Amino acid sequence: MDLPVEFLEKYKKILGEEFAAFHASFDQPVQTAFRVNPLKELDERFRVAKDLLISPPKSTDGSVSKFEKIPKQHFGYYGKISGKSIEHVTGLIYSQEPAAQVVGEVAAPKKGMRVLDLCAAPGGKSTHLASFLENTGILVSNEISNKRSKILVENSERFGSRNTIVLNEQPERLARVFPAYFDLIVLDAPCSGEGMFRKNPSAIQYWTENYPAECAELQREIITEALKMLAPGGHLIYSTCTWAPEENEANIRWILENYPELALQDIPKTNGLQAGLNMPEVVRCWPHRFRGEGQFVAHLVDTGKKLETLKVKSGKSNLTREQVQLWEDFSHRYLLTELSAGILQVFGDQLYLLPDGLPDLSSLKIARNGLHLGVFKKKRFEPSLALGMALKPAEVTTSLEISEEQFQNYVSGATFATDKAVSKGWVQLTVGGNGLGFAKNVNGIIKNYFPKGLRFIS
Numbered sequence: 001m002d003l004p005v006e007f008l009e010k011y012k013k014i015l016g017e018e019f020a021a022f023h024a025s026f027d028q029p030v031q032t033a034f035r036v037n038p039l040k041e042l043d044e045r046f047r048v049a050k051d052l053l054i055s056p057p058k059s060t061d062g063s064v065s066k067f068e069k070i071p072k073q074h075f076g077y078y079g080k081i082s083g084k085s086i087e088h089v090t091g092l093i094y095s096q097e098p099a100a101q102v103v104g105e106v107a108a109p110k111k112g113m114r115v116l117d118l119c120a121a122p123g124g125k126s127t128h129l130a131s132f133l134e135n136t137g138i139l140v141s142n143e144i145s146n147k148r149s150k151i152l153v154e155n156s157e158r159f160g161s162r163n164t165i166v167l168n169e170q171p172e173r174l175a176r177v178f179p180a181y182f183d184l185i186v187l188d189a190p191c192s193g194e195g196m197f198r199k200n201p202s203a204i205q206y207w208t209e210n211y212p213a214e215c216a217e218l219q220r221e222i223i224t225e226a227l228k229m230l231a232p233g234g235h236l237i238y239s240t241c242t243w244a245p246e247e248n249e250a251n252i253r254w255i256l257e258n259y260p261e262l263a264l265q266d267i268p269k270t271n272g273l274q275a276g277l278n279m280p281e282v283v284r285c286w287p288h289r290f291r292g293e294g295q296f297v298a299h300l301v302d303t304g305k306k307l308e309t310l311k312v313k314s315g316k317s318n319l320t321r322e323q324v325q326l327w328e329d330f331s332h333r334y335l336l337t338e339l340s341a342g343i344l345q346v347f348g349d350q351l352y353l354l355p356d357g358l359p360d361l362s363s364l365k366i367a368r369n370g371l372h373l374g375v376f377k378k379k380r381f382e383p384s385l386a387l388g389m390a391l392k393p394a395e396v397t398t399s400l401e402i403s404e405e406q407f408q409n410y411v412s413g414a415t416f417a418t419d420k421a422v423s424k425g426w427v428q429l430t431v432g433g434n435g436l437g438f439a440k441n442v443n444g445i446i447k448n449y450f451p452k453g454l455r456f457i458s
């Protein structure tokens with residue numbers, strides 16, 4: 001791989017005798033990986049992922065051996081699963097290379113926490129955080145780019161997380177609404193991306209000798225805003241996908257100097273993770289030492305000398321009486337579960353369930369106001385794809401498990417005939433036990449409600 005001379009010189013100095021192995025790693029294949037989603041029905045191959053301490057999956061059929069569990073991680077496997085597979089489309093797996101998975105594993109939020117993922121698109125870290133929260137607490141996933149925030153929504157919905165709200169904001173505007181609010185903030189910063197050179201060689205063209213220093217300045221601005229939102233005793237996970245010390249250890253030193261109430265926490269050096277440069281508590285993924293791309297992760301904790309946690313005045317429901325009735329009619333007829341506590345809110349005709357305990361968000365650009373339940377159309381309610389993907393079959397009155405062939409046809413936009421025994425009206429389609437959204441059974445024909453933008457075009 002052709003790398004800038006200044007880049008190579010820099011790492012020769014930093015790595016000394018390890019440099020040759022580092023340099024050679026750029027010609028090695030990229031290590032693919034994915035995470036299994038604990039919010040979904042796990043098929044036999046992945047059941048072991050539920051366990052906290054992971055041993056290699058015990059195979060009951062030959063297919064298991066294709067995947068290798070990433071040791072000492074909750075959800076990760078080495079291997080590749082197609083973006084067109086049932087596992088991907090139903091949100092059972094999320095493709096994410098191993099170094100990126102270190103961030104979520106270090107963050108590992110406890111149930112019920114208020115969590116912010118400040119630079120969140122396309123959603124790798126957010127979905128990982130949602131795996132730990134298991135639909136408790138609040139996950140605010142924010143992305144500054146409007147276009148990328150839409151991809152983040154799509155990935156969050158496929159993942160089936162019920163307590164995620166997606167915002168499309170600048171960090172300083174968020175900081176005004178969420179002062180001292182979050183128990184955990186993940187700041188996966190925009191960076192010079194050196195650690196992605198092997199996976200995405202086009203990133204090399206943006207690199208200059210000064211680029212890391214420029215990125216570091218932007219990162220300190222984002223850190224400043226992030227820390228305004230950290231609750232007393234809260235945790236900050238700072239990560240980049242670069243090796244540049246300016247963006248990594250130097251920024252952590254800057255935090256420690258300017259925010260003496262923050263302390264570094266030691267991160268275990270598992271799976272070939274290395275200590276930072278003169279900073280033993282943080283971790284670095286060097287590709288000649290770790291099976292994955294480049295990453296830096298630091299864990300800081302607030303020692304509690306700050307203001308009180310924000311007292312929240314929650315938003316209100318804004319449904320008309322007719323809308324409440326339509327939603328109740330739908331939920332009584334089709335749902336067997338009380339969706340978790342929250343506030344029903346409409347945006348235009350779209351109905352959402354916003355988790356409880358959030359401040360007033362009306363000054364912010366919202367991309368997903370909690371769980372998208374559906375849309376009001378004239379005198380009826382139509383459930384969303386997101387709802388049909390978040391619910392388990394046991395939570396709905398009618399679900400229909402379809403075959404792999406029917407799945408292929410359905411995601412390509414086709415309708416199909418079904419048994420007369422399937423009740424009329426809305427039916428949750430499932431494949432492998434996981435929701436593919438709601439569809440309508442009209443006289444034995446399952447009409448296609450899979451969104452046009454997501455369909456496979458052959």
Ligand SMILES: C[S@@+](CC[C@H](N)C(=O)[O-])C[C@H]1O[C@@H](n2cnc3c(N)ncnc32)[C@H](O)[C@@H]1O
Binds near residue numbers: 121122
């Ligand atoms: C490393 S990527 C995030 C990857 C994401 N955490 C994931 O795991 O899928 C950094 C993100 O920061 C966003 N970003 C760029 N400039 C920013 C800024 N000034 N403030 C906040 N976010 C910014 C980018 O749009 C990008 O999506």
